[in-house]
Amino acid sequence: MADSSPLHRKSWRNVLLLIVGVSALGLQAPTPPAREARLAAEETASLPAAEFSRLIQNLSEEDGYFRSDNFTSNETSYLHVVDLLRELHVSGGAYVGVGPEQNFTYIAKIRPRIAFIVDIRRQAMIQHLLYKAIFETADTRTEFLAGLLCRPLAGEHAPGADAATADVLGYFEQAPSPEDVYVANLARVRKTIQERFRFALSENDSERLDNVYSAFRKEGLMISFRFGTMSWSGPGGFPTLKDLILEQDLQGRPGNFLANDDDYRFVRDLQRRNRVIPVVGDFAGRKALGAVGDYLRKNGYTVSAFYTSNLEQFLFQNRVFGSFVDNVRRLPIDDASVFIRAVPLRGQPHPAHVPGNRTATILQKIRVFLRDYDEGVYRDYWNLLMTHYIAAEVR
Numbered sequence: 001m002a003d004s005s006p007l008h009r010k011s012w013r014n015v016l017l018l019i020v021g022v023s024a025l026g027l028q029a030p031t032p033p034a035r036e037a038r039l040a041a042e043e044t045a046s047l048p049a050a051e052f053s054r055l056i057q058n059l060s061e062e063d064g065y066f067r068s069d070n071f072t073s074n075e076t077s078y079l080h081v082v083d084l085l086r087e088l089h090v091s092g093g094a095y096v097g098v099g100p101e102q103n104f105t106y107i108a109k110i111r112p113r114i115a116f117i118v119d120i121r122r123q124a125m126i127q128h129l130l131y132k133a134i135f136e137t138a139d140t141r142t143e144f145l146a147g148l149l150c151r152p153l154a155g156e157h158a159p160g161a162d163a164a165t166a167d168v169l170g171y172f173e174q175a176p177s178p179e180d181v182y183v184a185n186l187a188r189v190r191k192t193i194q195e196r197f198r199f200a201l202s203e204n205d206s207e208r209l210d211n212v213y214s215a216f217r218k219e220g221l222m223i224s225f226r227f228g229t230m231s232w233s234g235p236g237g238f239p240t241l242k243d244l245i246l247e248q249d250l251q252g253r254p255g256n257f258l259a260n261d262d263d264y265r266f267v268r269d270l271q272r273r274n275r276v277i278p279v280v281g282d283f284a285g286r287k288a289l290g291a292v293g294d295y296l297r298k299n300g301y302t303v304s305a306f307y308t309s310n311l312e313q314f315l316f317q318n319r320v321f322g323s324f325v326d327n328v329r330r331l332p333i334d335d336a337s338v339f340i341r342a343v344p345l346r347g348q349p350h351p352a353h354v355p356g357n358r359t360a361t362i363l364q365k366i367r368v369f370l371r372d373y374d375e376g377v378y379r380d381y382w383n384l385l386m387t388h389y390i391a392a393e394v395r
Helices: 006-024 033-044 049-059 082-087 102-110 122-137 141-149 165-174 179-196 203-222 241-246 261-272 288-298 311-317 321-328 366-374 381-386
Strands: 094-097 114-119 276-280 303-309 338-344 359-365
Touching (some): 049 276, 049 288, 082 102, 102 261, 114 122, 141 165, 141 261, 179 203, 261 276, 311 381
Parallel strands (some): 094 114
């Protein structure tokens, strides 16, 4: 029988007041088992292919122009912040980035639940769909390189799944790339994108796909960042894909996602669950980056890291940096959220520059960035790079 005495009613009123007080203080009761189960399920859930395709199309802007073909990264210092990311507890959540394969290494280190790659060039989006199609069938990092470079694993010298990175690269430096293999691979990739990923390729998209894939087939491990027909790879120039795979962190450890089986498996798994989503967009544009932020906020994600490379340099040059900041404000962040920035070696070196590298890589807390911007701190790009940056200590 229910007790309706004044004392009982007063006790329940006190309990309710306590709950309200806890909520007002921003404290939370222990997570119910049902919610824990839902969050755990979300960690492993795949986005439906139709949703993956819809996100690309609905969030993307029109194709934009950039002066280079970023077939690979040109940043030799990209691994210099991996220990810092761990020390600052930058992990999980959502990752936002720009450019080609260096994103996969950051994704491998940060282990986000979802990732968006936002690039102004539609060809960059197509390149990421190419990567995704190869991840789909490549169980190992060796098989991934075989698919990307169109060099079959054949013969007694073909490296196995547990082969050392140097042996894997040595094989692909010598392996041939037959025309019929490329034709078959291209047809399979195109079919995978359109049927499995539910993304319709226009005639121009198909030309872009052929352009990117044929470049990897033709140049192999020597492919690099390029301006027009000039790649400027080699000593003193841009790093090749081989160079990037062999890069080491500041402790002398290899760190590329293609140099570590666990890292490769994590990236591949996220790709196969349709949680690495390429979007066409200008960082200062009116749609893409802000819409990514709105999607993340709506779905309960917090941005752990936003890799901007050195694009803010061009936002300053084009006098649209303020529009970029407006888009950053739409990203859901917390005190741990950071920018990852690449600093080109031009003129005066940045204090974080490590001799022998063509770039430096630094971090900055996103909330600190927004506060500094509101206080009028950033007069130019160099001022941005020199203010409240976080860099690894070189020993």
